[in-house]
Amino acid sequence: MGTITLNGGKTAIFFRSLCNIFMKKFTTKKMLLAFLFFVFVSCFVWMLDDIERERFRLRLSKYKTLPSRIVGNIPLRRTWTTKNYRRPNTSIPGVIDDILAMEPPPYLPDLKNPCWYEKTHRNISKRRCLPYFYLLGVDKCATTDLFSRMLKHPQILYTKAVNSKETHWWSWRRFGYDVFINNARIQHFEDYLHIFDPTSEQLTRTQIFGDGSPTYFWDFTGWPLIPQNKGLKFPRFLTPHCIKHLTPNVKFIIILRNPVERLYSDYLFLIRNNPTPEKFHAGVLLAMKKLSDCEKIYGTRLCLFNKTLHMQTQIRLLIGMYGDYLIEWLKVFPMHQFMIIKTEEYKKDIAEHLRKIFKFLELTELSQSELIRISSGRHAFERADEIKRIGPMLPKTKVLLTRFYSSVKLKVSDILPDNTFIWN
Known part of the structure; x- marks a missing residue:
């Protein structure tokens, strides 16, 4: 690789010398590999952080998720609280709830109406x-x-x-x-x-x-x-x-x-x-x-x-x-x-x-x-x-x-x- 030419005073001369040393030591190939390695590590750390956040959210909500089930070819969501009882994007104006992708709640056996209990955002059980x-x-x-x-x-x-x-x-x-x-x-x-x-x-x-x-x-x-x-x-x-x-x-x-x-x-x-x-x-x-x-x-x-x-x-x-x-x-x-x-x-x-x-x-x-x-x-x-x-x-x-x-x-x-x- 060539050297970098800068015009100016002592600061410019110092910066030019530093860049020349750096570019002689690291080739383009090495710099590309270093950049890819940095991207990989960043994504991995972000993934671990996301998993940890999800674990914390589940511990906080104090309910257990159920394994996903399939009805026909419709994948069902696996939560019981109303907040997650529908597709995550249904709170967006113009997007309807995906009823067929909802997991039916565990209905209470002692009532005629289909009723269940779910946790509110304050962790209080509420009958719906x-x-x-x-x-x-x-x-x-x-x-x-x-x-x-x-x-x-x-x-x-x-x-x-x-x-x-x-x-x-x-x-x-x-x-x-x-x-x-x-x-x-x-x-x-x-x-x-x-x-x-x-x-x-x-x-x-x-x-x-x-x-x-x-x-x-x-x-x-x-x-x-x-x-x-x-x-x-x-x-x-x-x-x-x-x-x-x-x-x-x-x-x-x-x-x-x-x-x-x-x-x-x-x-x-x-x-x-x-x-x-x-x-x-x-x-x-x-x-x-x-x-x-x-x-x-x-x-x-x-x-x-x-x-x-x-x-x-x-x-x-x-x-x-x-x-x-x-x-x-x-x-x-x-x-x-x-x-x-x-x-x-x-x-x-x-x-x-x-x-x-x-x-x-x-x-x-x-x-x-x-x-x-x-x-x-x-x-x-x-x-x-x-x-x-x-x-x-x-x-x-x-x-x-x-x-x-x-x-x-x-x-x-x-x-x-x-x-x-x-x-x-």
Whole structure:
């Protein structure tokens, strides 16, 4: 190697002499090897330090990690505390929780709800619980009326959910969705548990609570955001898979109404800008055209699970296609975990339906007088006088929708072959 030439005073001469001595002693090859050795040692020391930090963190948290397990081809995380009960990056805005990668907690055997204890950041044990049952839906089929009466059973507790009923977490909140919205704040699994925390702390052996969000039954539009569906053209995992992964023995209640009447009731409930039967008819025609155009390209299943299509059709025609959604639930859960009732029959004899529901939920049987007391009173969300003055849908709209939903009725009757759900 050559020498370094510097111009200047005594300091420059001294520095030049020092550099020349150094470069004569160390060749380029030796300097490169020394640099590589330094990098290797630095990485090794950093690794040891990281391992030691992890050991210290585990000692501090005072819980033992469990060996990783595999469900299908989904690797499960191996912790029990809520902080680590989800993927580390799920606290980042815009990133949803990876439910299927969570390790199901060790549930307590003496409670009906799936509950467990976990350590808080202050090293205090806290009981967390998930719902014992879901009232899956459907919107405008008397879910609010039914749930409000169910809450009058002394063994069903209130929660911090809206009306002690709805969270919409599995269908909307965890994806940052809402009705006609796809860019709201993402709510995490911790947010969902927090809704039930006060109730979870006071649960006894015989008491339960549930989630009555009617969108769970039909809204699978968040499927592209589920990590295990990444890159897939068709959904492999939907809400039923996520719920079963954490709570495989949960119970479901579904209440179905004539889809024609349901749709008009839904329109009058949601539309605030001077609703009329004529506007409803025009909206139905537009919704049918959009669905038909979508089906030509993607097929019925993908269109039903398409958030854009749902947002573009304010007449929510797709919700009434009960059979398609019911099939998805029954692919994952056995029929004995469901109780499916008909709105029209429920309104005729509320007390008897409540008796069957309480029995299905394995609750203490109430006396007939108690059931009658709970069943009495006004129905929830009875139409106001100004809505009643709008009048019924146009006869031609009813004929159009009856034809459209005829295949839906046949599909439901094939799944539930007792002719109960054949609406006239």
